[in-house]
Amino acid sequence: MKTVFSLCLxxxxxxxSCRSVDEQPGKVSLxxxxxxxxxxxxxxxxxxxxxxxxxTFPGAxxxxxxxxxxxxxxxxxxxxxxxSDEHTSIEGFAFTQxxxxxxxxxxxxxxxxxxxxxxxxxxxxxxxxxxGYRSRYDKASEKASAGYYAVNLTDYQIQVEATxxxxxxxxxxxxxxxxxxxxxxxxxxxxxxxxxxxxxxxxNDHTVRGEMKCPPEGGGxxxxxxxxxxxxxxxxxxxxPFRSHGVWLADIPDNWTRKREDIESKRYQEIVKNAQVIPxxxxxxxxxxxxxxxxxxxxxxxxxxxxxxSFTSLKNAxxxxxxxxxxxxxxxxxxxxxxLWDDALAKISVTGGTEDEKxxxxxxxxxxxxxxxxxxxxxxxYMGADKQVHRTGRFSKRTIFSGWDVFRSQMPLQTIxxxxxxxxxxxxxVEIADQSGYEYLERWEFFxxxxxxxxxxxxxxxxxxxxxKGIRSYDVEKAYKYxxxxxxxxxNNEAGYAPGSISHTLEYAYSDWCMARLAEWLEKEDDKVYFxxxxxxxxxxxxxxxxxxxxxxxxGEFHAVPDGGRLAEGHGCTESNAYQQGWFVPHDVDGxxxxxxxxxxxxxxxxxxFEKTPxxxxxxxxYNHANEPVHHVPFLFNRLDAPELTQKWTRDICRNAYKNxxxxxxxxxxxxxxxxxxxxxxxxxxxxxxxxxRYEITSPVFEKVVFHLDxxxxxxxxxxxxxxxxxxxxxxxxxxxxxxxxxxxxxxMHADLMRGGTLVLRMGATPSDWGK
Numbered sequence: 001m002k003t004v005f006s007l008c009l010x011x012x013x014x015x016x017s018c019r020s021v022d023e024q025p026g027k028v029s030l031x032x033x034x035x036x037x038x039x040x041x042x043x044x045x046x047x048x049x050x051x052x053x054x055x056t057f058p059g060a061x062x063x064x065x066x067x068x069x070x071x072x073x074x075x076x077x078x079x080x081x082x083x084s085d086e087h088t089s090i091e092g093f094a095f096t097q098x099x100x101x102x103x104x105x106x107x108x109x110x111x112x113x114x115x116x117x118x119x120x121x122x123x124x125x126x127x128x129x130x131x132g133y134r135s136r137y138d139k140a141s142e143k144a145s146a147g148y149y150a151v152n153l154t155d156y157q158i159q160v161e162a163t164x165x166x167x168x169x170x171x172x173x174x175x176x177x178x179x180x181x182x183x184x185x186x187x188x189x190x191x192x193x194x195x196x197x198x199x200x201x202x203x204n205d206h207t208v209r210g211e212m213k214c215p216p217e218g219g220g221x222x223x224x225x226x227x228x229x230x231x232x233x234x235x236x237x238x239x240x241p242f243r244s245h246g247v248w249l250a251d252i253p254d255n256w257t258r259k260r261e262d263i264e265s266k267r268y269q270e271i272v273k274n275a276q277v278i279p280x281x282x283x284x285x286x287x288x289x290x291x292x293x294x295x296x297x298x299x300x301x302x303x304x305x306x307x308x309x310s311f312t313s314l315k316n317a318x319x320x321x322x323x324x325x326x327x328x329x330x331x332x333x334x335x336x337x338x339x340l341w342d343d344a345l346a347k348i349s350v351t352g353g354t355e356d357e358k359x360x361x362x363x364x365x366x367x368x369x370x371x372x373x374x375x376x377x378x379x380x381x382y383m384g385a386d387k388q389v390h391r392t393g394r395f396s397k398r399t400i401f402s403g404w405d406v407f408r409s410q411m412p413l414q415t416i417x418x419x420x421x422x423x424x425x426x427x428x429x430v431e432i433a434d435q436s437g438y439e440y441l442e443r444w445e446f447f448x449x450x451x452x453x454x455x456x457x458x459x460x461x462x463x464x465x466x467x468x469k470g471i472r473s474y475d476v477e478k479a480y481k482y483x484x485x486x487x488x489x490x491x492n493n494e495a496g497y498a499p500g501s502i503s504h505t506l507e508y509a510y511s512d513w514c515m516a517r518l519a520e521w522l523e524k525e526d527d528k529v530y531f532x533x534x535x536x537x538x539x540x541x542x543x544x545x546x547x548x549x550x551x552x553x554x555x556g557e558f559h560a561v562p563d564g565g566r567l568a569e570g571h572g573c574t575e576s577n578a579y580q581q582g583w584f585v586p587h588d589v590d591g592x593x594x595x596x597x598x599x600x601x602x603x604x605x606x607x608x609x610f611e612k613t614p615x616x617x618x619x620x621x622x623y624n625h626a627n628e629p630v631h632h633v634p635f636l637f638n639r640l641d642a643p644e645l646t647q648k649w650t651r652d653i654c655r656n657a658y659k660n661x662x663x664x665x666x667x668x669x670x671x672x673x674x675x676x677x678x679x680x681x682x683x684x685x686x687x688x689x690x691x692x693x694r695y696e697i698t699s700p701v702f703e704k705v706v707f708h709l710d711x712x713x714x715x716x717x718x719x720x721x722x723x724x725x726x727x728x729x730x731x732x733x734x735x736x737x738x739x740x741x742x743x744x745x746x747x748x749m750h751a752d753l754m755r756g757g758t759l760v761l762r763m764g765a766t767p768s769d770w771g772k
Contacts, residue, residue: 193219
């Protein structure tokens, strides 16, 4: 963190616009190609399905930062990012957010809103913003870029600007003339519910600090079902003394529950609306608190607020702020954040393509660098799964591991561009397993919580993929032990299937293959033999008479074919249908093809699936790019000796499923997965089977892609992919060379990338025999 601190102090040039330019004349910085509005909608109407669209947030954050300062438009509902573009009023600016998730969401803590006029203690609603402190806003004034957000709140005539560094955030308010100017902090606020206990203390006439406890009883992740249990500590300073201050206290009855449906209810909102206002208190604690600071302002006067955040202690929240934001120079902090993003995004550089494609690419890369976020403080301390404070040594503690989503593209991408992050993630999962006493690897971790969200054993996949690529800076034996425990706790039964489920059976078969590879590399022969056999269990639910997968019951009997056949969503499948889920045998594609009737039959079936897919790629019964189970499927054509179809369809997906717009993601971002797919596919590479080291070659979007490699893991500085004669029409690879020598394989191994060099692809408008 010393690097961040030095960088903050060293930024001398104020950057007041939301688009920065390198000092070299005519060269645009990579961060200027980030459009945080891409995917910033939860609209079910636009998506055509209850899962909504991208669910990203447009606010300011640093790469993998603990803090995200972002506008929030609604509390409650399935509103993971706290914001949706179609909403017409803003209830405040929170310092923590989640990116691209459903299941009601969490965080959205430390909600700050500048106001003028009457003090409101309730946020109000989208339908009736005048009933609370929220404000309508001027959509045309809304701006966002990497590390920056700005908007005009029209009800108060206040401009709000936000920026952030890894452990701290800053807001700049430009007020009108008023004797009733105010900054309010809603300490109870939480995206998917409420914090259940808050403490606030006035340190002096320009500083407050406090804490907010967020247990499952207050809803949050999975409306409490995700078992999220964390405390947010904050240390906030204002750039000028407040004239007066106070708190508001809503008297929530002890026998009331506090989850999502409760805080959305009229009776709850009435109590908050009529909260007791208590002026001039120096400290206070309660079940539903807010804090306000009053100011007299002149027209155009700016008041800044900055806050450090910690999930460990009040002391650390203050230390985080002191380390990162000593001065009151908003533009310098913004410049520091933009420089962090320029450095992070420089892991991949692209040449060619349209301006929109560059925005899509670098915004996608940006979205892959939000999580898994750091949750250790600048001094290395973090709250462990045993509710004790620990200090990191060899790694940075990470959180928000959306395993079922990210093992497919996001984690493989990071093995190339951020291998140290993969070490951090595995170390974090192993420590949580240790400290919690559970001694297995969680599939969807959130601030130490074993949420159990989704299915399969994705942490085993991430461990297998990392180990296969030489990423091993963790206790390998302990990691293997906990992976083994995980596979024993969660897996197919002795007959080789998960009763009632196609999805579980296939996912467990894949993670058993991962276990077999780990056992092989670690010379655990008995385990290798056992898991290699279990990896074949995908075949236990294939009904040869029906010609596709069907769930089996506890007695081993196949379920009846549902109405709609394999297109029936939900029949033994999670967020998919049997047609989509059935292609998930990544570890044994040849065996799958043989079982399904051979190459010609499978090729015809797979081709038909894509030809029946809507051009929009929104949620559908065929190739449903809006959700993860099919993300490897376009690359299966490479394994069917039809690489030209992988090239055709991945370019089509890149063109039609990703846009430089709010509605630019056809499905939930899912903590980097949706974007990581684009980064890899648009670069010309993507794995089918993490743990295998093999990347399928496909048609790049750009003329040149340069991966800048980590010298601790690579023999060379760069690996380059050139697509010569590339164009929207020339999507087919005609021939290739690798380091100047003819190359006829439709895949590369991870070791090829790490050795460095240049892969040159000659593109054309018609399919060729290359790669077959």
